[in-house]
Amino acid sequence: LIVIYECMLIPSWDIWMFGTCVFPEPTQVRLVNGSSRCSGRIEVHHNQRWGTVCDDGWDLADAEVVCRQLGCGTAVSAPGKAMFGQGHDPVWLDEVNCMGTEGAITECNLKRWGDHNCKHDEDASVVCSDPTELRLVNGPNRCAGRVEVLHHEQWGTVCDNDWGMKHAKVVCRQLGCGAPIYAPGWARFGRGYDPIWLEKVTCSGTESALSECTVQSWGQHSCHHGEDASVVCTDPTEVRLVNGSNHCSGRVEVLHNQRWGSVCDDGWDLNDAEVVCRQLGCGTAIWAPSAARFGQGYEPIWLDDVNCTGSEAALSECRARPWGVSNCNHKEDAGVVCIGIFFLNGIIHYSN
Incomplete structure (x- = not known):
């Protein structure tokens, strides 16, 4: 079977290989020179260097995505004109155009990295509602x-x-x-x-x-x-992806009774994979492979007949059989491939 995807193919990005298809990792974002980690000049990490974002078209919808990506509540303002001081490193992004619902800034429409007509007096900034630090103590977890x-x-x-x-x-x-x-x-x-x-x-x-x-x-x-x-x-099930190219692809494993085990592929689909990608902070799901595509596990098969809507925050919120109850073998281990960006033109093929 030949699967065709439109991939973001930019050789200078921090990338990983899946078959012959090249995908970048989700981009790191930070806010600097503000009063807290949830306000300041926006900087993004690319080619092992931090750089700024131009304020052309920068608005509250763009800021909302940054606040969500940083876990900083909602966007309060999206100032431009280097409100939090001018950066000194590259201007990496220009004309960012988000809907406001994306999980990461790299899922928004934007120019190619480093393609801009800006100066640092146009550096974009973000102010988010900084969530009160919170903890639960004296409980079982x-x-x-x-x-x-x-x-x-x-x-x-x-x-x-x-x-x-x-x-x-x-x-x-x-x-x-x-x-x-x-x-x-x-x-x-x-x-x-x-x-x-x-x-x-x-x-x-x-x-x-x-x-x-x-x-x-x-x-x-x-x-x-x-x-x-x-x-x-409810305490979300710990999840990891193993045997892939990085932590955002591989065989799905969940932790139960202090042992890692696999998930059966019965009914496994892109909605289930979407939840795993969200829980791991790996952007959106692009594939939910079955039949031990990333190798067979050796530990218990913990989950079977997982049925997510795709909107859950953790796999533990999805419907499934009771822990350890399955009619599967490890040839049916489920996998996931996530990606933190949108696709652009440039057809790449890989085989499954």
């Missing part, structure tokens, strides 16, 4: 426990007044955990000893971080530590 937030370089608790599942949904989402199960109050995971930072937090449940919810002034409350709020989320 990182996705369950007493809610603590960081303020003035000190961790403190959240009062359980009006605390509920909408709040838990936001906390679980911000921590990269699975779905919320429970939002207990009354210090279910023990009393804290540090300040009570927040009370009467109001969330709709759609926010990407607790900092996007409505809160009273920090430190103002009428609570005691016997009212500390908690959250219990």
Whole structure:
């Protein structure tokens, strides 16, 4: 079978080989000269050098993608004219045009790397809503426990007044955990000893971080530590891809009972692969190979009949048989190939 893809073929990119098709890795992005890691001049990494982005056409939709890629909440502004100072390295990107829904800036329409008509006084910037640092403590894993937030370089608790599942949904989402199960109050995971930072937090449940919810002034409350709020989320299954060209391609393996094992290819499709790529931060899925395309595993077959819609944040949110229940052998091990960019013209062929 000959499969034809349109590939981004730019020899100077950081690239990896799959068959005879060449794909770049997802591009690293950072914000510099701002007040936090979530604001500043945008810089992208290419050819082992950081460089800037020109502000031609730069807008809030472009900034939204950068904020999402950095895990920095929503975009507040997209200033140009070197608002956070001029860069000194190459201007790598110009005329970036995002819809705002992309998972990485390299999935947007843009000129070829280094092709621009700009100077550094046109460097683009981004300001995102910096999510409050958050953790769950005293629980059985990182996705369950007493809610603590960081303020003035000190961790403190959240009062359980009006605390509920909408709040838990936001906390679980911000921590990269699975779905919320429970939002207990009354210090279910023990009393804290540090300040009570927040009370009467109001969330709709759609926010990407607790900092996007409505809160009273920090430190103002009428609570005691016997009212500390908690959250219990499902803990996403750890996932890895092995035997591929890099961490974004290979045989799917999941961790269960402290052992890595494979996934059966029964019903395995691009929706399932999309979830794996998202969970690994590897952009979008381009292939969901079956029949042990990346070699046979030797450990347990942990999952079978996986059925994702493609919108889940982790494989653990998808429907599947109970752990370890399968009618498969390792000749049916499932694989995934992800890519973090869009395709351009230039036809490449590879065989399967």
